[in-house]
Amino acid sequence: MKRNKFIYLLLIGCISAVSCKKYLNVVPTELVTQQAVFSNIQNAEGAWAHLYVSLNSGDVQFIHGGGTVLGACTDECKDHWENVSELPFNSGAWNATNNSLDIWSNAYQYIRSANIFLANIDQTPLPASRLDYYQPRIPLYKAEARFLRANQYFELFRRYGAVPLVNTALATTDPSATKTSRNAVEDVVKFITSECDAVAAILPLSYSSGSSDYGRITKGAALALKARTLLYAASPLFNGNTLYASIKNADGTQLFPQAYDNNKWLLAANAAKAVLDLGVYSLSNPDPGNPIDNYAQLFFTRNYNEIILPLIIGGNRDFESTYMPNGRDANAVNGNGKMSVFQELVDAYEMNNGFPITDPQSGYQTTGFWSGTLWDGVTNTSVSNVSNMYKNRDPRFYATIFFQYGVWNYSNNARPLKFAWFGNNGGACDGWPKPGTNCETGYNWRKWADPAVNLKGGGNANRNFPLIRLAEIYLIYAEAMNEYLPAPNGDVYNAVNQVRSRVSMPNLPITAADNTKEGMRKRIQNEKRVEFAFENQRFWDVRRWLIAKTVDNGDMHGLNARPTPAELSSTGFDPNSEAAGVAVFYKVVVDQTRVFLDRHYLMPIPQTEINIDPALVQNYGW
Structure with missing residues (x-):
C-alpha cells in the first residue's frame, strides 16, 4: 500500500500544480529516454501518473484563479479585469494564431505519451518479489492510459470536430508523423466510444471512499465519457450540420456527417442509462433540510458519491x-x-x-x-x-x-x-x-x-473539481430521450426531476409546453444551465445546440x-x-x-500545425 500511495501522491502533485514538468519529454533523444523510463517499473509508474495531468486542461485553471474562464466567454459572466484572455472571444477577434483555448499540440503530446506507455509497459521488467503486486495492476494502468488518451480525443473532438487519430508511437523522425489527414467525425466518435467500452470491462466500479486510490479512473468514468461523447455526436453541431458540407480531405472524404440520424440520440440515452444502472453513484445530499446548502456543499467539499470523474485539487x-x-x-x-x-x-x-x-x-x-x-x-x-x-x-x-x-x-x-x-x-x-x-x-x-x-x-x-458528475448523466439521459421520442415521456421527466429534487424544486411537467418536445427541450437546456453554472459546461452546450449565435451574440x-x-x-x-x-x-x-459568428462554433486548427502538415484541411470560416 505504501508503494501505491507514493505513486498517487506523485499523481496529485502533478494534477494540483498549474503546470507540471513533463515526465516523458518527447525530444530527439526520446529512445534513450524511453529506455530509461521503461527499464524500471517505478519510472514507468511515473510515466503513467503523468498521464493524469492531462485532466488538468487549461479551461479548469479558473479554480486556481488563472487560465481563460469559459463562463466569461458565454452569457454567464464577464471577466472585468483589464487585458484578460477572454476579451478576444467576446469581441470575435480570435483566430487560428491567438486561440487561448487551443489544446492541439498539448493534446497530441499526451496522446503520444499514452501511445509510448502502452507500447512499452508490458516489456518493463518486474521485480520477482513483487509479481503478485504488479501483475494485476499493469492491466489497470493500461486501461487508465487508454481512457486518458480517449479523453484527450474527446477534448479535441468538441473543439475541432474531425481530428487525426494517431494511436501508434511514431518516431518524431517518421515522415508520417507530420503528414496526417483528419479522420471523419464518425470515426473519431467510434474510436472514443470503443475505447471506453474496452476499458470499462477492465476497470473497477469504485475505489474505497477516501482511499489513496480515489481519483483514479473507474468503470463509471469510462461509461460516462462514452455517454458524453455520444450526446455530442447526436447534437445539431455534429449531426447533419450542412454548414460543414465543404470540409473534406483531399481524397474527398466527408469529415462531418451530412445526414441527420435520430438514432444517435438513442445511443446516447442508452449509454447514460448504463451509468445510472451501475448503482454506485448518488446525488450529493449532505443537508436535505436546506436545499441551498444541500447544493452548495458539493462545490467546497470532497465528494465521493456524485463525482464520477474528479480532478484532484490540493x-x-x-x-x-x-x-x-x-x-x-x-x-x-x-x-x-x-x-x-x-x-x-x-x-x-x-x-x-x-x-x-x-x-x-x-x-x-x-x-x-x-x-x-x-x-x-x-x-x-x-x-x-x-x-x-x-x-x-x-x-x-x-x-x-x-x-x-x-x-x-x-x-x-x-x-x-x-x-x-x-x-x-x-x-x-x-x-x-x-x-x-x-x-x-x-x-x-x-x-x-x-x-x-x-x-x-x-x-x-478542500475541494475537487467535478469533471463529470452524476447530475450530468441524468440530464444527458433526459435530453437524449426527449430528442429521440416524438414527445417527452415519464423517463424524461423523472431524470430531470432527480436533479431538481436535490434542491426541492417542483417536478416537471408544470406548464403545458413541458408536454411537448420543443418545450421540454427548453426546460432541459435551462436545467443544464442553472445546475452547471460556472462549471465550464455552458460554453460547449450552446455550441453543440447551435444556439451560441443567439445567446452569445x-x-x-x-x-x-x-x-x-x-x-x-x-x-x-x-x-x-x-x-x-x-x-x-x-x-x-x-x-x-x-460577437459570435458561424465560424466560432468550431475552433480553427492552429495555423502552425497546418504549416507543418499540408494534409490538414482547415475548419469552416477560418
Whole structure:
C-alpha cells in the first residue's frame, strides 16, 4: 500500500500544480529516454501518473484563479479585469494564431505519451518479489492510459470536430508523423466510444471512499465519457450540420456527417442509462433540510458519491481570493471580485414554484423590496431591503450568485453585500467605483466559495473539481430521450426531476409546453444551465445546440452599477451616498456587446500545425 500511495501522491502533485514538468519529454533523444523510463517499473509508474495531468486542461485553471474562464466567454459572466484572455472571444477577434483555448499540440503530446506507455509497459521488467503486486495492476494502468488518451480525443473532438487519430508511437523522425489527414467525425466518435467500452470491462466500479486510490479512473468514468461523447455526436453541431458540407480531405472524404440520424440520440440515452444502472453513484445530499446548502456543499467539499470523474485539487484558497466580493472594510470578505455575472444568467433561475420568471403564473416581481432571512453559508441570517427580484427563486440561485444586500458569513459576521454605486465608500462597497477592475453588473460568483475560508486569516478549501458528475448523466439521459421520442415521456421527466429534487424544486411537467418536445427541450437546456453554472459546461452546450449565435451574440446586461453623475444627482440624495446608488441601481443596462459568428462554433486548427502538415484541411470560416 505504501508503494501505491507514493505513486498517487506523485499523481496529485502533478494534477494540483498549474503546470507540471513533463515526465516523458518527447525530444530527439526520446529512445534513450524511453529506455530509461521503461527499464524500471517505478519510472514507468511515473510515466503513467503523468498521464493524469492531462485532466488538468487549461479551461479548469479558473479554480486556481488563472487560465481563460469559459463562463466569461458565454452569457454567464464577464471577466472585468483589464487585458484578460477572454476579451478576444467576446469581441470575435480570435483566430487560428491567438486561440487561448487551443489544446492541439498539448493534446497530441499526451496522446503520444499514452501511445509510448502502452507500447512499452508490458516489456518493463518486474521485480520477482513483487509479481503478485504488479501483475494485476499493469492491466489497470493500461486501461487508465487508454481512457486518458480517449479523453484527450474527446477534448479535441468538441473543439475541432474531425481530428487525426494517431494511436501508434511514431518516431518524431517518421515522415508520417507530420503528414496526417483528419479522420471523419464518425470515426473519431467510434474510436472514443470503443475505447471506453474496452476499458470499462477492465476497470473497477469504485475505489474505497477516501482511499489513496480515489481519483483514479473507474468503470463509471469510462461509461460516462462514452455517454458524453455520444450526446455530442447526436447534437445539431455534429449531426447533419450542412454548414460543414465543404470540409473534406483531399481524397474527398466527408469529415462531418451530412445526414441527420435520430438514432444517435438513442445511443446516447442508452449509454447514460448504463451509468445510472451501475448503482454506485448518488446525488450529493449532505443537508436535505436546506436545499441551498444541500447544493452548495458539493462545490467546497470532497465528494465521493456524485463525482464520477474528479480532478484532484490540493487544499488552497485560490478561488476565494480571486472571485469573492472585494469590499475592503473591516467586515468585508476581502476578495478580488474577478467576475461580473450577467443578468441573463440571473433571469434563467426559475421561481421556487417551478415557473420561469417570464410566466405570468410565476409571481416574479421587478419592483419593491422584502425583508426576511437568507442562508449566509453558515446559518439563516436576517436581511432587509432586498429586491423582490431575488425573492422565492430556485435555491441554486442563492448558492451560485452574490447580489445586492444578500449575505455571506465572514468570520461570523454576515455583512450585507453592496454592489450598487457608493461613491467615497472607504472600501465598504463590494463593487468599487474603479472602471475596468471591479464588479460592473451588480453580481459576483458565489458558487465554489467555502464559508470556512477566512481571507484575512487562516483556512483553506478542500475541494475537487467535478469533471463529470452524476447530475450530468441524468440530464444527458433526459435530453437524449426527449430528442429521440416524438414527445417527452415519464423517463424524461423523472431524470430531470432527480436533479431538481436535490434542491426541492417542483417536478416537471408544470406548464403545458413541458408536454411537448420543443418545450421540454427548453426546460432541459435551462436545467443544464442553472445546475452547471460556472462549471465550464455552458460554453460547449450552446455550441453543440447551435444556439451560441443567439445567446452569445449581441448585448449582455447587468444592473446599473455604474450610473452617470446626472442619474445620481437626480435622486435628491448625496451623489456619493449609498442611498443614491441604490435608488438608480435596479435598472437593467447593457454591460458588454458580444460577437459570435458561424465560424466560432468550431475552433480553427492552429495555423502552425497546418504549416507543418499540408494534409490538414482547415475548419469552416477560418
